[in-house]
Amino acid sequence: MGTYIFRLSDIGEGVAEAEIVAWHVKVGDRVEEDQVLVDMMTDKATVEMTSPVSGVVQALYGEVGTFVPVGSNLLEFAVADGAATAAAAPAAAPAQAPAPVERARARAPEAAPARRAPAAKMSQPDSLPLASPATRRFAQERGINLRFVPGTGPAGRITREDVEAFAAGPASAGQARSPLRAKRTGVTETKLVGLRRAIAERMQEAKRRIPHFGYVEEFDMTELESLRRALNASKATDQPRLTLLPFFMRALVQTLPDFPNVNARFDDDAGVVSASAGVHIGIATQTDRGLMVPVIRHAETLSLWESARELIRVTQAARDGSAPRDLLSGSTITLTSLGALGGISTTPVINRPEVAIIGPNKLVERPVVVAGQIVIRAMMNVSSAFDHRIVDGHDAARFIQALKRLLESPALLFVESH
């Protein structure tokens, strides 16, 4: 038998490292060629890595949440002697390859060396949790602090079973409870991994770096709504049903040439604003795994119907996980709509490095005063946020007013063109 080391290959786009999101195999598993081994996530997408060989998994390098540099070891297989062994190692092995997680996936993340134990003094025995060395190691390997584990043994001794029950969570702790108004105890700690971690970091960066400037305006959508209904009523069967978003896309496409600094990406490290001629609209999309923003490229080339079709295509791809990396990057402005959940107003977070985000809110019929008369109109608030470093309040307001003009008189969408 030979050994095959499976390394993280270069997954493109200058990706230097990727995060282990999920292992699909464990040590000892027999793996066939092309079987999925691990999900690796870059800042752009999650990639399934498949096995180039058949063999038995000997070691996994890193646990879920670990960042692995491109080229470093991911798995080790025992394989039948043959060509695979020779092909295993790229010429330059990374110098900083982490050690395998021997027989288990318990590689400790590189903890900060802050926990300082007094070297010269032993703790008083009676200040330590009462547990045998084997139980203590069992807990250590699972990252469980025994101080929080209730012991069931004599004098409160913590047994291995106590640790297991604690690790399994309060539901299985076996405490008797009244079915009615039982006290809810326990805290579930979940390490942020994968998309959720990426979202957290991106949101944090956007809010930390960008001085957001918010602007909310009321749009009268009555005419647009009657047009939309008419179009939907007469559409061909192979045409998609129109929502409001394709109209917003069309309005953006027509408005943005007058506001080049709104359709832009700002590299704040370099201090360079890249105003884009093409309009690449990010569509904030809720998926099972969290928020994703697939991109409709060159929206200016799409008709209303094509916009609707493209909208369905990209959001579908994001939701079913089939979106390739390039579908998830490169937008120059983002639309975020909660649809019927849209509320009165939102404070959208800019999809960095863009400089603007538009968030239509809920459409409601409301009494409004038109020419001295109270009439029922279909009204919608449109929230927006701008990077105040790039977009001045005056220009932002003018931009939203231009959008409003087009959307309130939708005929303009079809007669005006640059």
Added chain:
Amino acid sequence: MPAITTKVLVVGGGPGGYVAAIRCGQLGLDTVLVENGELGGTCLTRGCIPSKALIHAASQFDEMRCAAQQGGRFGISLTQPPLLDFAATGAWKDGVVAQLSGGVAALLKRAGVRVVKGWARFADAKSCVVDTPDPTSINAEHVILATGSVPVELKFLPFGGKVITSTEALSLAGLPRRLVVVGAGYIGLELGIAFRKLGAEVAIVELQDRILPLYDEKLVDPVRRWLAAHGVEMHLTARARGLDEAGDALIVEMGDGATIHLPADKFLVTVGRTPLTQGWGLENMALTMDGGFVQVDDRCHTAMKNVWAIGDLVGEPMLAHKASAQGEMVAEIIAGKRRRFDPVAIAAVCFTEPEIVSVGAGPDETGAGEIIVSSFPFAANGRALSMGAGKDGGFVRIVARKDDHRILGIQAVGQHVAELSGEFAHAVEMGALLEDVAGTIHVHPTLSEAFHEAALDGLGHAIHKASARSPA
């Protein structure tokens, strides 16, 4: 210059370093160990092992000398006093050391560890040059520092000539007729007692008002009685001032201000050990220090990423078994396991006459909360009496919490009690209660029965003595 690049570099081949290296090898890590002297370090080559060999030989000699005295012992008498060939004793001791050191070399080899003989000097935290005939440079991803410690030197009593360290005391060519020991810690007492048993006149000078200051009075008392009964000259509250002009006598300032001269052939200075932090480039490694020690966290990780330090270098207790445990742990951490150094207690043993063992807290060291202190004397233990070991005042003592009977500490003094240290440490480490020990059937007739009885005593119903506490 030959260059080695390795996953793990271990500096020091003592009980910390060689254990770390073997464990690294077992875990499949590419490992290089650098050692300047013999494998085994202080412990194996100039500490624990040779001193125990000398102590054993001394005890044998002492037994036979007793047998040669009027009436003999156990009905055994010798018609002539035994003869000591001190050089032959030394050769036997050296054989033991050589066998063990060779064993370490074989174990390292089997674990796939490369041993480089020489003195390492670090240029930065991850690379060093070893002064092999053709100097070897070593680059490592992980560095385990296990350089150990050296005897503390007194400025006014510098080592050299008649002033010797424990290392020289263990390799003397001849038996000193008269030996002065400066410092009544465990090293000074172990060696002082051994030389006394071999027939040397021994005087001990100690700055404090008592011997073995790390142990409580009751534990130390049997040793004090032995010293008194065997004519060891004790000078407590006495300050060594240096040798006289001729270099033949130690000038000692007594507590009352008087000055005395203690003539001797050898002056053994055992006032402690200090971590070896000089001469190998520690200053180039950007580590954080903790006094004289290298500061580490509970994984023995230093302030520098992937630089680890273990054993005497990182603090008290400076004991071989602590170093080994840390070395084993660090190897496993480097291999990706989650480990912390979290012993409840590290047992310490004095191979004095009689021996002392201490694990965990003594009666005065438990902090808050009511405790039970129970004990059992070896004078009431059949095995001790049948070995002639029942009359030196020895006993086993247990310190336990009063509310739940958890054992916090165990101490013993008596002949051969060092071998009980494992059971004591195990009980404390497992978090045993008095009931656990009381419920464990101990073999009769052994010394360990005294431990069982001490636990029963804590519960108020020792069998072979009247317990002070009411039975529970």
